[in-house]
Amino acid sequence: SDVITVAELAKRMGVKGKDLIKELMRQGTMVTINHPLDFETAAILASEFNYEVENVAFDEETLLEHSSVKGAEEASADDLKTRPPVVTIMGHVDHGKTSLLDAIRTANVTAGEAGGITQHIGAYDVELDGKKITFLDTPGHEAFTAMRARGAKVTDIVILVVAADDGVMPQTREAINHAKAAGVPIIVAINKMDKPNATPDKVRQGLTEFGLVSEDWGGDTIFVEVSAKLHTNLDRLLEMILLQAEVMDLKANPTKRVRGIIVEARLDKGRGPVVTVLVQEGTLKIGDPIVAGTHYGRVRSMINDRGERVDAAGPSFPVEVTGLSGVPDAGDMFHAVEDEKTAKDVAQHRAQKLRETELARTSKVSLEQLFARI
Ligand code: GDP
Ligand code: MG
Numbered sequence: 001s002d003v004i005t006v007a008e009l010a011k012r013m014g015v016k017g018k019d020l021i022k023e024l025m026r027q028g029t030m031v032t033i034n035h036p037l038d039f040e041t042a043a044i045l046a047s048e049f050n051y052e053v054e055n056v057a058f059d060e061e062t063l064l065e066h067s068s069v070k071g072a073e074e075a076s077a078d079d080l081k082t083r084p085p086v087v088t089i090m091g092h093v094d095h096g097k098t099s100l101l102d103a104i105r106t107a108n109v110t111a112g113e114a115g116g117i118t119q120h121i122g123a124y125d126v127e128l129d130g131k132k133i134t135f136l137d138t139p140g141h142e143a144f145t146a147m148r149a150r151g152a153k154v155t156d157i158v159i160l161v162v163a164a165d166d167g168v169m170p171q172t173r174e175a176i177n178h179a180k181a182a183g184v185p186i187i188v189a190i191n192k193m194d195k196p197n198a199t200p201d202k203v204r205q206g207l208t209e210f211g212l213v214s215e216d217w218g219g220d221t222i223f224v225e226v227s228a229k230l231h232t233n234l235d236r237l238l239e240m241i242l243l244q245a246e247v248m249d250l251k252a253n254p255t256k257r258v259r260g261i262i263v264e265a266r267l268d269k270g271r272g273p274v275v276t277v278l279v280q281e282g283t284l285k286i287g288d289p290i291v292a293g294t295h296y297g298r299v300r301s302m303i304n305d306r307g308e309r310v311d312a313a314g315p316s317f318p319v320e321v322t323g324l325s326g327v328p329d330a331g332d333m334f335h336a337v338e339d340e341k342t343a344k345d346v347a348q349h350r351a352q353k354l355r356e357t358e359l360a361r362t363s364k365v366s367l368e369q370l371f372a373r374i
Contacts, residue, residue: 003036013051023048060346064335083252083315084125084132085245086154086278089189090175091161096191099228100161101137107234122264122276122330123318124305128238133245134278134316136263153182154261154278157244159237160188160212164198164225168206176210185248187222187240188212194227252315258282258336262292263318265327271301273324277313277334284313284321289340293328294351296343 006024010017017033023045024031031037037045046052089097105118108126118124125134136154158179162172179186188207190200204214204223213219222240226233264276275292277284288299300323302310313319325347328334337343 003038004042005033006031006035006037007033009037009042009046013046013049015049020045060349063342063346064337079253079255080251081254081315083250084134084317085156085241085248085250086134086136086316087157087159087241088136088155089159089161090178092163092166092169092171092175095161095163095166095169095172096228097161100159100189100191100226101135103228103231104135104234104238107231119303119305119307119320121303121305121318121320123278125317126238128235128242131242132316133238133241134318136278136318154263155182155184156248156250157241158184158186159241160186161191162188162203162207163192164190164200164203165192165195167199167202168209173210176212185244186212187224187237187244188214189237190223190225191228193225193232194230200225250316252281254281254283254314256282258284258288258290258334260284260334262328262330262332262334264330265332267327268322271322273327274320274322275324275328275334276318276320278318279313279315281315282336283315284319284336286311288336289338289343290321290324290334290336291343291346292324292334293332294347294354295324295326295328296340296347297323297325298340299323 004012006020007017010020013020021031021033027044029041043052089101091097104126105124108128120137123134123136125132127133158175160172160175160179162168176186188203190203192198193200204217207213207221208217208219212221214221214223216223222244224233224237224240226237258279259281260277260279262275263278266274268274273295277292284299284302286299286302290297290299299321302313302319302321304310304313304317304319310319335346337346
C-alpha cells in the first residue's frame with residue numbers, strides 16, 4: 001500500500017518531525033525520522049494533530065500531462081514548426097520493401113558521407129532540396145500494428161509497394177486495410193519496373209477496387225513507377241512524399257517537453273539498454289530524465305542513423321538513446337519528465353500495475369483449472 005516517511009508527513013503537516021516521533025512513541029511505536037508509515041498509521045497520527053489525510057491516487061496522466069502543460073502554457077502558434085513526415089513502407093512479401101528502403105538510403109548518401117558508416121537503428125532520414133523525410137525501417141506490418149494497438153500514431157504516410165510483375169496480393173490488401181484503419185494516406189510505388197514482364201496498368205487496375213485510383217486515371221492517389229534495383233525514379237517518389245506532407249501541413253512544437261515512441265529496443269552487452277526513439281514533440285537532450293514503459297533513467301548518449309553523436313533531437317528525428325534502466329517494448333510511449341524522481345515514480349507505478357494484472361490473470365487461470373478438475 002502507499003507509504004510516506006515520518007519526515008515527509010511532518011513537512012506536509014507543517015510540524016516538527018520530532019513531534020511526530022514523540023506522538024508515535026506515546027502510541028507505543030519507536031521509529032526514526034525516515035521510517036515509512038502506511039496510510040492507516042499516517043491517518044491516525046495526523047488526526048491527533050487535527051489533520052485529515054487524503055489518499056490521492058497515483059495519476060500518471062496528470063504527471064505526464066503536467067510535464068507537457070508546462071511547455072504548452074508558454075506555447076503559441078509561433079512555436080509550431082513544420083516537421084518532416086514519417087513514412088512507413090508496406091506491401092506484399094518480396095515486392096521490394098527492403099530493397100526500396102536500401103535504395104533510397106544509399107542514393108541519398110552524399111559523396112562526403114559515402115565512406116561513413118550507416119547504422120541500423122530502425123529508422124533513418126533522407127534529404128531532398130533541404131527538406132527531410134524520416135523512414136521507419138522496422139519490419140513493416142508487425143511494428144505498425146503493434147504500435148497502433150497501443151494507440152500510438154507513428155506514421156504520417158504509407159508507401160504501398162506493389163511489384164509490377166505480380167500485382168495486388170494478400171498482404172497488399174492487408175497493408176491497405178491497416179493504412180485505412182489508421183487514417184494514413186497512401187502513396188503507391190509500383191516497383192520492379194525494370195522487369196520485362198512489368199505491367200503497371202494491371203497494378204493500377206487492381207488497386208481501383210480499393211478506391212486507390214491514380215491521378216492520370218481521374219483519381220487522387222499518387223502513383224510512382226520505380227525500380228529499386230536500378231534506382232529509377234526514387235527522387236520522384238521523395239518529391240511526391242514531400243508534396244503529400246505539405247498538403248498535410250505537419251507541425252510539432254520543438255520547445256515542449258519530449259513525447260515520442262520507441263521504435264526499437266535491445267540490450268547491448270557494453271552499453272546496456274539501447275532504444276531508438278522517434279521524437280514526436282519537443283527536443284530531446286542529453287541528461288533529460290526519461291520514462292519508457294516500465295523503465296526510466298536519464299539520456300546518457302544519443303546517436304543518429306549515421307552513427308554520429310548528437311546532443312539534441314527534435315520532432316520526427318530518430319535517435320538511438322542509452323540511459324534507460326531496462327529494455328522497453330517497441331511501440332511503448334517515451335516521455336521526458338520534470339525530474340528523475342517523477343520518471344522513477346511513473347515507471348514503478350506502471351510495473352506495479354502490470355504485476356497486479358499478471359497476478360489477477362494467474363489467479364483466474366488457477367481458479368479455472370480448479371474448476372476444470374472438479
Ligand atoms: P521485401 O520482402 O518486400 O522486403 O522484398 P525484397 O526487397 O527483399 O525483394 C525481394 C526480391 O525482389 C529480391 O530478390 C530483390 O532483389 C528483388 N527486387 C526488389 N526490387 C526490385 C526491382 O526493382 N527490380 C527487380 N528486378 N528486382 C527487385
Ligand atoms: Mg524485406
